[in-house]
Amino acid sequence: MKIITDSTTDLPRNLVQEYNIGVVPLTIHLGKKSWKDFYEIDPDEYCSLLKRSTDFPTTSQPSPQDFINAFAPFAAQGEPVLCVNLASSLSGTYQSALLAKDHFPVAPIEVVDSLQASMGLGLIILLCAKKAGEGASFENVAGFARELAGNVETYFSVDSLDYLQRGGRIGKARAFLGTLMKVKPLLHLVNGEVRPVEKIRTTERLLSRFVELVEEGAGEHSQILLSLADLGNSEAADHLVERFLKISGLSLVYRGKIGGVIASHVGPGGLGVSFLKATKK
């Protein structure tokens, strides 16, 4: 079976290659320039462009044809395809993939809405790839992907709400707009919805809250998995990883960089943590 996703997973490139995951890119537009995310621009390079640019970036979803092209070789050979995408509440990418699936009426293709973004989606892809690697059936892995979509949560912070607001992805975090004090909003992405958590002043408190929130998750469940994305904030991220590793019950920590599309919507200085609440035994 083949696992395909879009370019918003923010998984490390070596993992994408190791598990042979197909990536259909979204497109980034900044000023007069455009890039295919993941393939044409490096996260660090894009980050520094973004910081220097006076323009606000926009992004566009892959066309159904992009997904048709991605599905076609496997459909032709009768190999099952599991396609898991960025939350449908945040992007039309999932819609494009669904339309593409209709072009292959008899091929075994499953399209799943991850309800997540960035490392949250990355985590789902990774766990599905592992399960497939262990020899689970296509139906089993597809069902697993759907289950994970409801069980993965992401907490993230941004330096300013401007990017989320301009990109129209602010959701209920709108409540944080208008705060006269300079704050780092702490936000929560769960079930496809961006929700505000807390307005935070200092980096120290931000990191502590991240750790607390993950600990809360770990306290309720026997095991959590965790992944981390950062952008222009690697010192804070180093520190954070150290503290996460001290939490008992954490079985895994991945760390990756925020890619172009996600960076376009959270702005420079974003930091996120995604984890899976282990299912009850």
Next chain:
Amino acid sequence: MAILYCSAKRFKQVILAGADWVLSNRSHLNKINVFPVPDGDTGSNMSMTLIAAVREVEALQEVSLETTVKAAAWGSLMGARGNSGIIMAQILAGVAEAIEGRERLFAADIASAFSCAVQKAYKAILHPAEGTILTVVRETAEAAERVAKTEQDLAILLDEMGKAAWSSVERTPLLLPKLKEAGVVDAGGLGFFYFLEGMVRLIRGTLNTGAVINDEDELNSTEVEPIEHRLNYRYCTEFILKGSRLSGDAIKENLVQMGDSIILVGDTRLARIHIHTGQPDEVLRYASSLGQVSSIKVDDMLVQHTSRFSERKSEKNTSVVAVVLGDGFKEIFYSAGSELVVDGGPTQNPSTFDIVSAIETVASSNVIVLPNHKNVYPAAIQAADMTSKKVRVLRTSSAPEGLSALLAYMDDATFEKNINNMEGAWKTVKSGEVAQASRGVTAGDIEVKAGDSIGIHGGAIRCSSASAGEAVINLAASMLDAADEIITLYYGDSIAKGDAEALRAEMQQRFHGKTVELYYGGQPYAQYIISVE
């Protein structure tokens, strides 16, 4: 020993004792409140009305009997809440009217003062119902007239009045079917009885013995059943109207077209109006055409109703009430999510009543109060105790502390979660202030000259300088730890914006590893309030 007359001092004492006793029994009164609407707030309303009366009396400078009684009447009128509160205010207003020009009150005066009060109370209510506080007050006044004919000892008179009030309270279910259905006596009437009983207890010297009904005493409480009735006029609307030539009768005539349970008290310049209506906006528009409308309170009684009886758990959100001084701070607090900001701080403590009003006004039934000054904390604690809402007062003792707590607040999180997050947030910030010394002083090895700017942190003078800016820098330096990230300056109303901005720039240079932020606080007294976090 017989008490033959009542002076200003005695009047003040008995009013305090009466108010105190109503306060002690308010939860029981809330519990049995079924008429006219079972919204369970009679005890709180009467308490707040009496507290307002007491506050006016206590604020008096020149004390004569007349000014004392008038202050009580004025205070209760301004602070009156709910039907029962407004009637209570009318009783005090009636007494005030009857004793105009007197320096001492004798038994006969008290009897006639109460008769006057009865008339005033009945006049204030458009559709007076028997079996309520009105009946109790009337029958008490009748008993007073009877007793005063032969008896001159005020202690005995008051005792007899108390007995008459109690037997009248006991009869209220016979007069008002709703009370009988619910198996309770009238809450307002009982409140009036407590008011008298409090006075009797003072005179008998049995204060604090808890002889009658204890606050938590379950013996006398009756489970109240919901009463099914349609509420066409579902909005309980109250406001104060200020005008030049208000005509009470004309206003009442117009209001009657818009609702019922109309109560109008006051004079030609100032009136307090209570009405149950289907269109509060229409009522307020009409009132605005007559004068200036203020202290508006609109309650949906249907919601009060259902929330009281169906125990819904859907209302999980939390509101925040903050107390802070300075227009800049107020704006910052509002922007950060405080639903109401009450003026108050070091030089200007808000009253318990101000805080209670704010708590009652905000949307949620769970309220977190940020007092932001140690002198405000006690009033906030008292206020928390006087409302039926669930209230938590955090011990924030400066505006920056309050602000840190507020930033952790989420309006849709549970009350417990908010308390937890906010408590965790404010203790991480250190705050201090720079203010001008009014006189010279020596604090440890710091010599302060009058007019110098002193830096205060943790209750101690940390530095002193002729220049406010230098005091801010030295204070910040003394508060700063290596782990701190942000120094925030809030400049007061005596500081020019340009000076504050220059100071910020200078401090950013000096503390280059940290972020220095500047905001307008607008506070009086402190030139700068600073925080380090």
